[in-house]
Amino acid sequence: MYGQIFISLLNPGIGLLFAIAFFLLWLNHRERYVAYAAWAYVATAAAFLIQDLAPVLPMELQRLPANFGFLLTGMLFAAAIIKRYALPVPWRAMAVTTAVSMAFFTWFLLFQPSIAARIYSISLGAGIIALMVVRALWPLERPYFIDKVLFWVASLSALNLIIRPLVILYLGGGFDNYVGFQQSVYWTTVQFSQAMVSIVAAISLMVAVAIDMLGDLRRQVNDDELSGLLNRRGFEAAAGKALRRCADEGRSAALLIADLDHFKKVNDTYGHAVGDAIITAFGAHVRAAGPPGMIAGRIGGEEFALLLPGAGIDAARQLAETVRIGLAPACGDRIPATLCPTTSIGLTIGAPGTGLSALMHEADQALYEAKRTGRDCVRAFAPKPVRFAAGI
Numbered sequence: 320m321y322g323q324i325f326i327s328l329l330n331p332g333i334g335l336l337f338a339i340a341f342f343l344l345w346l347n348h349r350e351r352y353v354a355y356a357a358w359a360y361v362a363t364a365a366a367f368l369i370q371d372l373a374p375v376l377p378m379e380l381q382r383l384p385a386n387f388g389f390l391l392t393g394m395l396f397a398a399a400i401i402k403r404y405a406l407p408v409p410w411r412a413m414a415v416t417t418a419v420s421m422a423f424f425t426w427f428l429l430f431q432p433s434i435a436a437r438i439y440s441i442s443l444g445a446g447i448i449a450l451m452v453v454r455a456l457w458p459l460e461r462p463y464f465i466d467k468v469l470f471w472v473a474s475l476s477a478l479n480l481i482i483r484p485l486v487i488l489y490l491g492g493g494f495d496n497y498v499g500f501q502q503s504v505y506w507t508t509v510q511f512s513q514a515m516v517s518i519v520a521a522i523s524l525m526v527a528v529a530i531d532m533l534g535d536l537r538r539q540v541n542d543d544e545l546s547g548l549l550n551r552r553g554f555e556a557a558a559g560k561a562l563r564r565c566a567d568e569g570r571s572a573a574l575l576i577a578d579l580d581h582f583k584k585v586n587d588t589y590g591h592a593v594g595d596a597i598i599t600a601f602g603a604h605v606r607a608a609g610p611p612g613m614i615a616g617r618i619g620g621e622e623f624a625l626l627l628p629g630a631g632i633d634a635a636r637q638l639a640e641t642v643r644i645g646l647a648p649a650c651g652d653r654i655p656a657t658l659c660p661t662t663s664i665g666l667t668i669g670a671p672g673t674g675l676s677a678l679m680h681e682a683d684q685a686l687y688e689a690k691r692t693g694r695d696c697v698r699a700f701a702p703k704p705v706r707f708a709a710g711i
Contacts, residue, residue, distance in 0.1 A: 330517065334364030337521040344525070348532050352402035356524055359395035362388050363517065378429060386424055386441045390417045393448040396520065400469055401455045403527060409455070413448050420444025439484050446480035449473050463530060468523045476516060543617040545595055546602030554616025558626045558675050561614055565628050566672040573627040573635035573668050576682040577601075577642060580661045580694045582621035589655060594621075596653040597660050604649035608641045610634075624679070632668050632699065639664045639697040663689035667700035
């Protein structure tokens, strides 16, 4: 008696504990997929409570909300995993699957009673929903181990839901009533296997949430919110890593340093809101114009650095001119019509193995030359010729 009650309370207890845990995570990481996970565990706890402990209704109608809860759990958890990867959640397909599954369940409950058919109608529906997760994640790169774990949790859940009922029902036979069903090997297997799947799935998703939170913290440390580019710290770290790769591969690298012309005067004349709008527009313009692999950062108030691994002088100059010419159009109606912002750009090409500080120094000299010769132009670094003293 007590053992049966313990088994009946196992899944609701696990579900409620993980629901609370995910809600607490959501308070600190307000991403929709975390909320989906929390509600998934609320749904599974409610479903098991109704299934095992709710009063028996006429025609056993309490089975309808219980099994709808199981399918809702699958939908919400599938949404949580898919949404974490910023993919579109197939709500319509999952809703249709749930509706069809519940229609078969209702038929085999009210019109042609069959416990085995009801089991499979729900398990197959939940399995199809799990397969939707597998299909969504299949083409994605999985950079972290936890991404592989989430993929395999979805895959094994789909196989478990689709194949398990067939195997156990074939080996154990059908059920004449729910008393036999709840005392069967099948239901005991479901209780314990579902508990294990819930724990593994929850821990996996919690680790994924933790990784995402660490990523957010890292971006807050390394990103410049106004421009949408890296800040100086983030740029130096990313650029240093890229230059080391270039050295290992024997590739050159180009560095551009851009400075917004007369920026203090812009702030004094038009206000800091206009200056901020120019910085925001510049960052968006650079991101749109830059090639794949470019590392861009705001390294000062109105100064920006762009590293192009593997680029030569022609590609660097072309990008510099694109950035320079496109700045004013990129600002559009964000700034007064009387204002036409410009930028001066210095660039340099470093041989394989050249360090970031050396490139910054050369690009700064080129930028100084652009400023000296009238601004709103691009200048490339040119080493000064070495003069030898005449012999005696």
